Amino acid sequence: MTNIYKTIKLKRGKEESLKRFHPWVFSGAIDFLPEDIEEGDTVKVVSSTGDLLGMGHYQIGSIAVRMLSTVDEAIDGDFYATRLRNAWALRTCLGLTVNPENAFRLVHGEGDFLPGLVVDVYGDTAVMQAHSPGMHFARNIIADALTTLADGRIKNVYYKSETTLPYKASLDPQNQYIKGGFTTDIAIENGLKFRVDWLRGQKTGFFVDQRDNRSLLEHYSNGRNVLNMFCYTGGFSVYAMRGNARKVVSVDSSEKAIRLTEANIELNFPGDTRHEAAAEDAFKYLSSISKGDFDLIVLDPPAFAKHRSAIKNALRGYQRLNAKALEKIASGGIIFTFSCSQAITREQFRLAVFSACAQTGRKVRILHQLTQPADHPVNIYHPEGEYLKGLILYVE
Numbered sequence: 001m002t003n004i005y006k007t008i009k010l011k012r013g014k015e016e017s018l019k020r021f022h023p024w025v026f027s028g029a030i031d032f033l034p035e036d037i038e039e040g041d042t043v044k045v046v047s048s049t050g051d052l053l054g055m056g057h058y059q060i061g062s063i064a065v066r067m068l069s070t071v072d073e074a075i076d077g078d079f080y081a082t083r084l085r086n087a088w089a090l091r092t093c094l095g096l097t098v099n100p101e102n103a104f105r106l107v108h109g110e111g112d113f114l115p116g117l118v119v120d121v122y123g124d125t126a127v128m129q130a131h132s133p134g135m136h137f138a139r140n141i142i143a144d145a146l147t148t149l150a151d152g153r154i155k156n157v158y159y160k161s162e163t164t165l166p167y168k169a170s171l172d173p174q175n176q177y178i179k180g181g182f183t184t185d186i187a188i189e190n191g192l193k194f195r196v197d198w199l200r201g202q203k204t205g206f207f208v209d210q211r212d213n214r215s216l217l218e219h220y221s222n223g224r225n226v227l228n229m230f231c232y233t234g235g236f237s238v239y240a241m242r243g244n245a246r247k248v249v250s251v252d253s254s255e256k257a258i259r260l261t262e263a264n265i266e267l268n269f270p271g272d273t274r275h276e277a278a279a280e281d282a283f284k285y286l287s288s289i290s291k292g293d294f295d296l297i298v299l300d301p302p303a304f305a306k307h308r309s310a311i312k313n314a315l316r317g318y319q320r321l322n323a324k325a326l327e328k329i330a331s332g333g334i335i336f337t338f339s340c341s342q343a344i345t346r347e348q349f350r351l352a353v354f355s356a357c358a359q360t361g362r363k364v365r366i367l368h369q370l371t372q373p374a375d376h377p378v379n380i381y382h383p384e385g386e387y388l389k390g391l392i393l394y395v396e
């Protein structure tokens with residue numbers, strides 16, 4: 001029995017979702033909060049009748065507790081080490097740990113039973129993001145546990161939570177190495193090399209979640225004129241090059257992204273003149289091209305809806321963007337279209353794409369329905385963990 005933790009008691013009937021293993025307690029479900037509770041505390045959660053429901057991290061906000069365990073146990077170094085070993089075992093099962101230089105997601109929050117924590121691995125460096133105060137306070141013991149995995153393969157842990165922690169918690173986290181320091185920034189994905197800038201890049205520096213979809217793009221690229229819209233580090237572009245595309249144009253509104261893309265193309269295909277890049281707004285660029293210039297277009301925009309309140313506008317945005325690409329793509333063309341907005345459902349996204357198709361009158365068929373890769377697993381009790389959706393369209 002662990003008696004060191006404060007106890008949160010739920011209102012009557014509010015234990016039901018926890019009994020179905022959903023990992024969140026909403027603030028409205030709480031009957032009793034200890035007076036001395038502080039944000040980030042590890043707590044015990046009990047039902048109105050005092051039955052133990054599990055252990056979790058407390059925070060102020062609509063999600064008040066993120067559950068870590070359904071039994072009475074210590075949430076300490078051994079706890080994190082066990083969870084991380086399980087996460088590693090899954091990535092080994094997926095074949096991702098075979099090459100020590102690989103890029104992959106090791107911890108996907110609730111999907112790895114560690115709500116509030118994201119860890120991406122780039123060779124011997126782990127980039128760690130805390131989304132909850134509890135994970136912020138546990139960062140050092142988590143970093144210790146990370147460096148014990150697979151005989152110490154991870155040498156460096158970069159903690160990057162300045163933009164992921166709740167602002168109101170005033171934790172003032174510093175982005176910094178908490179283990180080791182810089183070794184190399186080149187990581188491998190499906191045998192291709194990518195320079196990953198976790199110091200200055202978005203999120204952890206690279207979007208590992210498009211790995212499988214990039215492989216599919218490689219498969220479709222042969223002889224095609226490819227437009228990679230919202231290219232960021234040029235992931236899709238590098239795969240299209242290997243897939244023998246005739247021409248690849250990468251577009252992003254950020255100059256920095258364009259430089260990253262060009263560096264990654266050069267790293268894999270030095271001196272190859274099939275690639276061009278443009279720092280341009282997506283809508284402007286799509287308006288400027290002629291119908292038929294491209295027969296493969298990738299649309300992988302940033303999340304248009306970060307919150308529920310933005311869903312309507314976001315859906316209009318997806319419709320407008322897809323309609324532009326549909327107007328311009330050659331006959332027999334292929335569109336890879338994505339939404340990474342967690343607030344938008346698969347059905348809503350498909351409806352937005354349907355509306356775009358209907359608006360342009362093109363004859364369109366769905367070839368594949370895409371999602372996030374297996375190193376971003378969805379905890380079946382937490383459907384909210386499914387966020388990436390995509391469609392591959394064949395346009396006549």
Ligand code: SAH
Pocket residue numbers: 206207210229230231232233234235236251252253254257280281282283300301302
């Ligand atoms: N496809 C990328 C990830 C895209 S992230 C990959 O596989 O890694 C989204 C990118 O969209 C960012 O790089 C951002 O700079 C860019 N972006 C945001 N708004 C844009 C706009 N209006 N036009 C073009 N690019 C935009």
